[in-house]
Amino acid sequence: MSINLIVLYWNYITVIMLMMAGLYIIISNQNFIKKLVGLSIFQSSVFIFYISLGKVSGGTAPILTGVEDTVYSNPLPHVLILTAIVVGVATNALGLALVVRIQEAFKSIEEHKLLALKKEDGLKDIQIEVTKEDSPV
Amino acid sequence: MLILDNIPALLVAMPLLASAVVSLLPSARIGWGIAFLTTLICLYMAFELVGIISSTQALSYAFGGWEPPWGIVFVLDSANVYLVLLVAFVSVIATLYAYTMLAREIAVEDLPKAYAVWLLAIASLFGLAMTGDAFNRFVFLGISALSSITLIALGAGHDRRALLAAYNYLIIGAIGATFYVIGVGYLYAATGSLNLIDISDRLNELGTNQAAITGLAFMLAGIMVKAGVFPVHIWMPAAYSYAPSAVSSLLAAVATKVAIYYFARLSFGIFIDITQLVDFFLLYILMPVSVLAIFYGTIAAIYQSDFKRLFALSSIAQIGYITFAFSLNSHSGISAGFIHIINHALIKGALFMAVGIFALGIGSRATMSSMQGVGRQMPITFAGFVMAGLALIGVPLTAGFISKLYLFKAILETGNGFYVALIALSSVFSVLYLWKIFEVMWLKEPVQPLKINKEPASAYVPVWLMVAVIMIFGVYSGDVISSGIGAANALIGAR
Numbered sequence: 001m002s003i004n005l006i007v008l009y010w011n012y013i014t015v016i017m018l019m020m021a022g023l024y025i026i027i028s029n030q031n032f033i034k035k036l037v038g039l040s041i042f043q044s045s046v047f048i049f050y051i052s053l054g055k056v057s058g059g060t061a062p063i064l065t066g067v068e069d070t071v072y073s074n075p076l077p078h079v080l081i082l083t084a085i086v087v088g089v090a091t092n093a094l095g096l097a098l099v100v101r102i103q104e105a106f107k108s109i110e111e112h113k114l115l116a117l118k119k120e121d122g123l124k125d126i127q128i129e130v131t132k133e134d135s136p137v
Numbered sequence: 138m139l140i141l142d143n144i145p146a147l148l149v150a151m152p153l154l155a156s157a158v159v160s161l162l163p164s165a166r167i168g169w170g171i172a173f174l175t176t177l178i179c180l181y182m183a184f185e186l187v188g189i190i191s192s193t194q195a196l197s198y199a200f201g202g203w204e205p206p207w208g209i210v211f212v213l214d215s216a217n218v219y220l221v222l223l224v225a226f227v228s229v230i231a232t233l234y235a236y237t238m239l240a241r242e243i244a245v246e247d248l249p250k251a252y253a254v255w256l257l258a259i260a261s262l263f264g265l266a267m268t269g270d271a272f273n274r275f276v277f278l279g280i281s282a283l284s285s286i287t288l289i290a291l292g293a294g295h296d297r298r299a300l301l302a303a304y305n306y307l308i309i310g311a312i313g314a315t316f317y318v319i320g321v322g323y324l325y326a327a328t329g330s331l332n333l334i335d336i337s338d339r340l341n342e343l344g345t346n347q348a349a350i351t352g353l354a355f356m357l358a359g360i361m362v363k364a365g366v367f368p369v370h371i372w373m374p375a376a377y378s379y380a381p382s383a384v385s386s387l388l389a390a391v392a393t394k395v396a397i398y399y400f401a402r403l404s405f406g407i408f409i410d411i412t413q414l415v416d417f418f419l420l421y422i423l424m425p426v427s428v429l430a431i432f433y434g435t436i437a438a439i440y441q442s443d444f445k446r447l448f449a450l451s452s453i454a455q456i457g458y459i460t461f462a463f464s465l466n467s468h469s470g471i472s473a474g475f476i477h478i479i480n481h482a483l484i485k486g487a488l489f490m491a492v493g494i495f496a497l498g499i500g501s502r503a504t505m506s507s508m509q510g511v512g513r514q515m516p517i518t519f520a521g522f523v524m525a526g527l528a529l530i531g532v533p534l535t536a537g538f539i540s541k542l543y544l545f546k547a548i549l550e551t552g553n554g555f556y557v558a559l560i561a562l563s564s565v566f567s568v569l570y571l572w573k574i575f576e577v578m579w580l581k582e583p584v585q586p587l588k589i590n591k592e593p594a595s596a597y598v599p600v601w602l603m604v605a606v607i608m609i610f611g612v613y614s615g616d617v618i619s620s621g622i623g624a625a626n627a628l629i630g631a632r
Contacts, residue, residue: 053325095304105300
């Protein structure tokens with residue numbers, strides 16, 4: 001029974017696993033770039049969710065060929081996801097741009113270092129020492 | 138007439154096109170001129186829309202001749218037409234204010250492009266207020282989030298912490314938007330439609346449906362992040378306090394309000410078949426959370442010494458009042474919520490603008506220690522600030538009083554006097570933090586001379602325009618009240 005379920009709904013199970021992985025990365029990581037990677041995974045899982053929604057089993061691409069009784073997949077979710085991908089790319093680009101600016105301004109993109117500085121209430125004036133392991137690459 | 142027929146589309150298209158034009162211009166002054174002209178035209182069009190809606194009740198604008206439910210529609214009825222007017226009015230005033238203030242708070246080289254992003258933000262707010270398509274709203278949410286994040290990050294020209302605030306908003310906002318789009322996917326799977334009115338019809342035929350309920354939950358969660366409702370508000374204080382003042386006043390006034398409006402539309406207008414579940418959500422989740430929001434926001438504001446952060450925290454409490462009014466789940470509750478949406482937008486906009494002018498005057502952030510006696514040095518702005526502060530508490534003859542009055546009326550209709558006591562108590566707390574500010578700014582001696590010669594008229598005139606409207610709505614409140622009642626009629630039917 002449960003094996004059957006997994007086989008039947010493997011695409012949705014993949015979506016859920018990716019979704020949880022993405023969210024977990026966002027929450028658990030201190031590094032701002034890794035957080036963005038998590039966000040990307042999280043968004044991609046939703047893209048896959050939409051794309052599986054539109055798939056009709058046995059269906060082909062929705063192009064009129066004149067052959068009768070053809071089963072077509074639903075193209076609308078796929079089109080929606082094209083838009084969502086654009087939004088996702090823009091979000092990631094802006095996020096990365098911000099990370100570059102944060103690195104320039106604070107010399108660190110590690111959340112715990114920035115938070116520690118915030119507690120000291122000197123975020124504006126204190127220069128942060130750069131160590132090798134903090135470098136953003 | 139061609140223009141009158143296409144107002145809903147033009148309200149979004151005009152700022153969008155103007156934004157593209159401005160981004161090509163090298164001069165910030167011309168950019169500002171185009172931005173101001175565009176917002177003025179939008180205000181005129183919003184007034185026209187109010188006229189149209191008051192005679193026809195509802196308007197559905199289908200894009201490209203694709204009739205609903207297939208194409209994208211902008212739907213206007215008495216629930217959102219006043220919101221469109223509010224967005225238009227606040228964007229005119231905020232643009233006027235930005236002329237002096239934005240230039241002083243961001244890096245000079247960013248200024249010409251800043252107005253392009255500014256117009257983009259305004260276009261997306263109009264879109265969010267009008268669209269009747271669930272997925273189209275996700276796109277507008279994206280434009281709105283990206284442009285507001287960019288505007289917040291511009292504050293880094295003055296204070297580099299703005300970058301961190303913008304980054305946090307980006308991550309949390311993107312999670313919220315993705316939650317919303319998951320919900321839309323569930324609804325689409327259940328109903329096969331993206332048009333909200335069509336979804337509502339199809340759900341009624343479908344009966345109780347697990348996927349639809351899950352979809353609703355995801356959508357509400359996502360929208361709550363955007364609206365800054367209490368447990369998911371965490372992006373808000375930092376974002377509002379490090380953004381340039383003009384940006385804070387625009388975002389605090391209207392960006393959260395369009396999300397709150399949609400929150401109400403989802404809760405009341407769409408899921409008619411699963412009313413019991415929505416009732417449960419409103420009574421057992423939204424109501425306690427709203428009460429917590431009101432007290433958390435107010436008490437945290439009392440202990441806060443940074444002015445902008447203080448008012449951002451007070452925004453959380455004020456949004457708590459709005460969601461509390463909605464959670465009463467009655468006609469008068471929804472009216473009270475919509476009345477407070479308008480009033481709070483005006484009040485908080487004016488307060489953020491005034492704080493920006495104070496900070497400009499002393500040349501550093503406005504805090505309890507740096508603001509000693511500044512009220513005496515900048516009396517014109519301070520007078521407007523005090524009036525807006527009184528309206529925030531809810532003193533009679535101000536718009537805030539009307540909000541509180543209708544909120545009390547809505548609560549008393551449910552027969553639960555306990556909540557009246559709670560709201561009254563929170564108002565007393567809000568007196569505390571405003572008194573603290575008044576004491577520091579007016580009763581203490583000035584410690585340092587101002588960094589500027591005199592208060593810039595182009596900055597305090599917008600504050601006073603807002604305050605004038607707050608006072609007018611406090612005395613001649615008929616229009617605001619009827620707009621709130623109209624909104625409730627449109628959402629749950631006349632009672």
